[in-house]
Amino acid sequence: MPVNTHAGEPRRPPFDAEAARRLREALGMTPAHVAYGIGAAYGIRVAPATVASWELGETSPTEAELTALAGALWCAPGELITAPGTLREYRLAAGLAADELALRIGMDQAAYDALEAGGVWRGNDRQAAALSEVLDLPLPALVRFTGQEAKLTEMLTSAASTRWQGYVRPVGKVVPLPKEQIQDVLEELHREYHDTMAASLNWGEGGSAEESRRAGRAFLDGIVERFWERTGLSG
Template sequence: MPVNTQAGEPRRPPFDAEAARRLREALGMTPAHVAYGIGAAFGIRIPPATVVSWEDGLGTPTEAELTALAGALWCAPGELLGAPDTLRAYRMTRGLAPADLALRIGMDQAAYERLEAGGRWSGNDRQTAALAEVLDLPLPALIRFTGRDGKLTELLTSAATTRWQAYVRPVGKVVPLPKHRLQDVLQELHADYQATMTATLNWGGSGSADESGRAGRAFLDGILAEFWARAGTEQP
C-alpha cells in the first residue's frame, strides 16, 4: 500500500555539531580555514561565523553545505550526522546522492526525490529489498519507511487482546523474523496485556474498570516499540 515515507521530515539533516568541532580541531583548522575550504572546493561561499554557528548548534547546514563541510574536514558525510531517523538521513549517512540511490534501487530519480519530499512509497518487493540493502536499514526503519508499521500495530493489538496464536503467520508476512521468535514475542505480549488488565481490575473500588481501561490503552499505545524491543531489534 502506498504510504507517506516522511511525515514531518525536517528540511535539513540531523547535524552532529560536536563531531564537526572535534574533527576540525583534530585537523588543527580554524573556522576560517573550513569556510575557505568549502568555498574553494565546492563554490559555496560562507563566512567563518557560519561554521561557528553550526558547531555551536545555532544553525544547521543544508545537504549541499554538509557535503562540502565533510570534504573540507576530510571525512564522510555520515560522520557529521546524528542518528538517522528519516529516509533522507539514512541516504546521507551512506554518502549517496538521490540519483545514485534511485539508480541502485531501480527507481526513477524524480519519483525517489518525491518520496523524500513527503511522497508515498509504492515500490515493489525487489525495490524494497534493494532499499534495505543499500541503506543498511534496521528492520524497524524498513517497516516504517515502507508503510507497514500501521498494519503491524493492528496485528499486534489483535494478538495481545485475542488469541495470539492466530497472528503468528500474519505478523510473519509483515516482519521477516523466525517463526519461533515471533511466537515467543506474541505470547509474551498477550500474557503481559492480560496481566495488566487483570491487575488493575483487582485493585478494587468503583473506578477499577476505568483504571483497567486506561492501563490497557497505555499498553497498546506502546505495543509496537515493545514488540521491537522484545524481538531484539532496536527501534530507531
C-alpha cells in the same frame, strides 16, 4: 517519529556538532580553513563564524552545506549526523544524491522524490530489499519507510488482545525474524496486555472496567515500540 521529510522548508539534518569540531581539530584546521575548503571545492560561501556556530550547536548546516563540510573534513556525511530519522536523513548519511539512490534501487526518480517528500511507498519487494541494503536500514526503519507499520500495528494489536498464535506467520511476513523469536515476543506481549488489564481492576477499591479498558488502550497505543524493544531492535 517522522517517516519522511514533508513539504515546506526542508528539515535540517540532525547535526553532530561535537563530531565536526573533533574532526576539524584532528586535521589541524581552523574554522577559516574549513570555510575556505567548502567554498573552494563546492562553491558554497560560508563565513568562518558560521562554521564556529555549527560546532557550538547554535545553528546547523543545510543538506548541501553538510555534504560540503564533510568533504572539507575528509569524512563521510554520516559521521556528522547524530541519528537519522527520516528517509532523506538516511540517504544523506549514506552520502547519496536522490537520483543516485533511485537508480541503485531501481526506482523511478519521480517516484522516489515523492516518497521522500512524504508520499507512500509504491515499490516492490526487490526495491525494498535494495533500499535496505544500500542505506543499511535498521529493520524498524525499513518497515516504516515501506508503509508496513500500520499493518504491523494492526496485527500486533490483535495478537496481544486475542489469540497470538494465529499471528506468528503474518507478522513474520512483514518482519523477517526467526519464527521462534516472533512466537516468544507475541506470547510475551499477549501476557503483558492481559496482566495490565487485570492489574487495573485491582487498583484498590477504585478499580473499574473503564480503568481496565484505559490501561489496555494505553498498552496497545505503544504496541509497535514494545514489539521492537522485545526483539532487541528498538526503532
